[in-house]
Amino acid sequence: MERSAEASRRIARISSHLQPPSSQCPCDGDIEWTWKLMMEEISLLRRSNCRSKGGASGFKVAILGAAGGIGQPLALLMKMNPLVSVLHLYDVVNTPGVTADISHMDTGAVVRGFLGQPQLESALTGMELVIIPAGVPRKPGMTRDDLFNINAGIVRTLSEGIAKWCPNAIVNVISNPVNSTVPIAAEVFKQAGTYDPKRLLGVTTLDVVRANTFVAEALGIDPREVSVPVVGGHAGVTILPLLSQVNPPCSFTTEEIRYLTDRIQNGGTEVVEAYAAAIFADACLRGLRGDAGIVECSFVASQVTELPFFASKVRLGRSGAEEIFPLGPLNEFERAGLEKAKKELAGSIQKGVSFIRK
């Protein structure tokens, strides 16, 4: 098919963002502006956080896998969150150093570090939100499912701890493959008699963050003004951006839809980040506080399709995922994508369930 001039222009603009910035980069002004904005936001956060200094108000949050590539920046971002009063950092290595580092930040949350299985009980007792980025990450050429053999066991052990020591906590599962690790945690909680589907949430926010960014680039607008629902799961074709439901409403050519869908589905091979996990944790805390209208996409126990778990928009409240929204009208491309996503998801979910039931 011949590429339209407009589609080529948009794709060239998106692709240019893949290049590392150079000193000659014409967008240097943008970078400076973004940096300035970020520093202003950090300073605002610090000021609002100082008001809760001493850890008197706010929630108790644990990060399991806190010394890793996602865990460390996530710990930093959670230490800056004014809704956090106590922050427990647990890992099997390096937590004393990471904890010392994070604890010197002059924000309100009290930080404590925990090292190794014998300290898991103390790390978890009393926690209201537990975030799990523990486990191995992908190397080039690997799929998320290639991580199953190692991460399934890690998530099982940590979920057993949660069932024993903080069974009422909201749990955010980041460790991949999310499509299987969430069902694993659910099975562990079922066996322990503590399962509440509303409180177990797989983190797919990164797919939404990427979708917002790439769509904003294509449209030439600020990503903060864009909202793209991403449903299904968190791996390859199970990541299904609903480009027909972008807010603000917009339209794309078939070629753009294919390009953007592929880029969103494969964004994890470009870069991974803790920012999205922090956004999702913050949304869970605002829900716990009772704020109204907190809606994020998440991989949860669901009746939106015939599958037992599915990612879609959920409303977060005091008891976790309090409402799960239907997918809304899908176009032909999305309906075909949904069928592919469901096929792969069914296998990944079953793999997680069988790992515990075997």
Ligand SMILES: NC(=O)C1=CN([C@@H]2O[C@H](COP(=O)(O)OP(=O)(O)OC[C@H]3O[C@@H](n4cnc5c(N)ncnc54)[C@H](O)[C@@H]3O)[C@@H](O)[C@H]2O)C=CC1
């Ligand atoms: N859902 C999502 O959007 C994302 C998921 N991920 C996933 O998060 C996981 C972590 O990624 P990275 O931080 O980059 O890996 P990493 O290797 O840098 O860090 C993992 C950390 O987990 C710790 N760990 C291992 N076994 C543990 C156990 N039994 N208990 C507690 N901690 C344990 C390790 O010591 C290490 O500090 C990976 O599975 C990755 O695929 C990463 C980015 C985004």
Ligand SMILES: O=C([O-])CC(=O)C(=O)O
């Ligand atoms: O892709 C990975 O390996 C990590 C991840 O889940 C993401 O970045 O979306």
